[in-house]
Amino acid sequence: MHHMTLAEIARGLADKKFSSEELTKALLARIAQLDPQLNSFISLTQELALSQAKAADARRASGESGALLGAPIAHKDLFCTQGIRTSCGSKMLDNFKAPYDATVVAKLAAAGTVTLGKTNMDEFAMGSANESSYYGAVKNPWNLEHVPGGSSGGSAAAVAARLLPAATATDTGGSIRQPAAFTNLTGLKPTYGRVSRWGMIAYASSLDQGGPLARTAEDCAILLQGMAGFDPNDSTSIDEPVPDYSASLNGSLQGLRVGVPKEYFGAGLDPRIAELIQNSIKELEKLGAVIKQISLPNMQHAIPAYYVIAPAEASSNLSRFDGVRFGHRCENPQNLIDLYKRSRGEGFGAEVQRRIMVGAYALSAGYYDAYYLKAQKIRRLVKNDFMSAFNEVDIILGPTTPNPAWKLGAKNSDPIAEYLEDVYTITANLAGLPGLSMPAGFVDGLPVGVQLLAPYFQEGRLLNVAHQYQLNTDWHTRTPTGF
Ligand code: GLN
Numbered sequence: 001m002h003h004m005t006l007a008e009i010a011r012g013l014a015d016k017k018f019s020s021e022e023l024t025k026a027l028l029a030r031i032a033q034l035d036p037q038l039n040s041f042i043s044l045t046q047e048l049a050l051s052q053a054k055a056a057d058a059r060r061a062s063g064e065s066g067a068l069l070g071a072p073i074a075h076k077d078l079f080c081t082q083g084i085r086t087s088c089g090s091k092m093l094d095n096f097k098a099p100y101d102a103t104v105v106a107k108l109a110a111a112g113t114v115t116l117g118k119t120n121m122d123e124f125a126m127g128s129a130n131e132s133s134y135y136g137a138v139k140n141p142w143n144l145e146h147v148p149g150g151s152s153g154g155s156a157a158a159v160a161a162r163l164l165p166a167a168t169a170t171d172t173g174g175s176i177r178q179p180a181a182f183t184n185l186t187g188l189k190p191t192y193g194r195v196s197r198w199g200m201i202a203y204a205s206s207l208d209q210g211g212p213l214a215r216t217a218e219d220c221a222i223l224l225q226g227m228a229g230f231d232p233n234d235s236t237s238i239d240e241p242v243p244d245y246s247a248s249l250n251g252s253l254q255g256l257r258v259g260v261p262k263e264y265f266g267a268g269l270d271p272r273i274a275e276l277i278q279n280s281i282k283e284l285e286k287l288g289a290v291i292k293q294i295s296l297p298n299m300q301h302a303i304p305a306y307y308v309i310a311p312a313e314a315s316s317n318l319s320r321f322d323g324v325r326f327g328h329r330c331e332n333p334q335n336l337i338d339l340y341k342r343s344r345g346e347g348f349g350a351e352v353q354r355r356i357m358v359g360a361y362a363l364s365a366g367y368y369d370a371y372y373l374k375a376q377k378i379r380r381l382v383k384n385d386f387m388s389a390f391n392e393v394d395i396i397l398g399p400t401t402p403n404p405a406w407k408l409g410a411k412n413s414d415p416i417a418e419y420l421e422d423v424y425t426i427t428a429n430l431a432g433l434p435g436l437s438m439p440a441g442f443v444d445g446l447p448v449g450v451q452l453l454a455p456y457f458q459e460g461r462l463l464n465v466a467h468q469y470q471l472n473t474d475w476h477t478r479t480p481t482g483f
Helices: 008-014 021-037 044-060 103-110 153-159 175-181 216-229 272-286 297-320 334-349 349-362 369-389 414-422 426-431 460-470
Strands: 039-046 072-076 115-118 166-170 186-189 211-214 257-261 290-294 395-399 435-443 446-453
Touching: 008 216, 021 039, 021 072, 021 115, 021 153, 021 257, 039 272, 044 115, 044 349, 072 103, 072 153, 103 216, 103 426, 115 426, 153 166, 153 211, 166 216, 175 186, 175 435, 186 460, 211 216, 211 297, 216 435, 216 460, 257 272, 272 395, 272 435, 272 446, 272 460, 297 349, 297 369, 297 395, 297 414, 297 426, 297 460, 349 369, 369 426, 395 460, 435 460, 446 460
Parallel strands: 072 115, 072 166, 257 290, 257 395
Antiparallel strands: 039 115, 166 211, 186 211, 186 435, 395 446, 435 446
């Protein structure tokens, strides 16, 4: 049962081949058996899952249908879930039970999904390896000595290991696409504003965006359909109609103009990945796509700009965790300053503290213009590069990451080495554009992803291209040994 995709599950449930309750029990048993190797869950929600599964079965029995009705999923542990621990991977929120559901959680529950649990993640979504979680590192099912990518590493490892068909995730600088690449999944970061951020614990509010992680583009379409839409509770949510993503999958790629930026193939890219990306380009050409070389000249400035803007916003967002209102509070504070200092010092891990300090520095009176304002100007240049590229092409294609998943611990002593791995993903967040990563092959037994970027609100185009590619390739069907 565990090999089924969301689309297959929907058909099986509709044809009464099995019930959501049976499927849910089977997956919970599989998680209990296999997750100790991976550490992909922070909390399991067995009781909730079984009651949601029974309710979904009852809705189907009374004639209701829907692609997500009875579908088991899990939520990254930064989506607030009412009455259930929502830890954000941090000691700070270890005992935090959210008083309400995030919009994404509520929408998916209304569509009939079954929540199996909350997935592990880098603390406050900061990281590219899922090693900064208070609950321990997540392992990559393709090689347990390697990282699964971050920050949505728990969602990725669980889906890749067939513990469940799909999960929610968030992407501030690559945290959906990069773990998708490292674990042989398909992951979509929607246009900024497409999916509500209400109840999604903030890292960097102008960059954060929720989206689906699944094995196929077809399944990403199904899950995104349940997540997307206007939300008056999120002032950056955009009031645009949500298209039928599944209906967009089957368009022809004849004449599709694919831009390949020359800057993506410079030094730093593993040549074996470069070759796999060239192969994926050839596949799209066979399907009728026309390839054009393009240039994104400001890409080289994106990492420094991102690593000023994201920490600046984080330092502001995380100031609410002060030991007074909620979250971790130190024992026996001597006075208010002691309360703040020790609560924050004990509650936040090293990477989060580093970013708060960098961000507070960049925002401070004497340095604001030199760092934060400058970074915002670079952000505009990055966006302008994309706007002129999209005058010439329909999508942009390149690698998702410069290297495959590294060994656990390999970059722990050098945070900047880890930041550099985000080179291909963060530009989409700076510009607010949608991006997708899909499986493109393997290097040393480790998965490699190809990234597609599209103009604003063209998620359907990304899913269409990925689906057509997946109809003609089988990388996405490969399963890690032992799972
Ligand atoms: N690796 C990036 C960072 O650490 C992106 C993380 C994310 O997308 N949440 O900020």
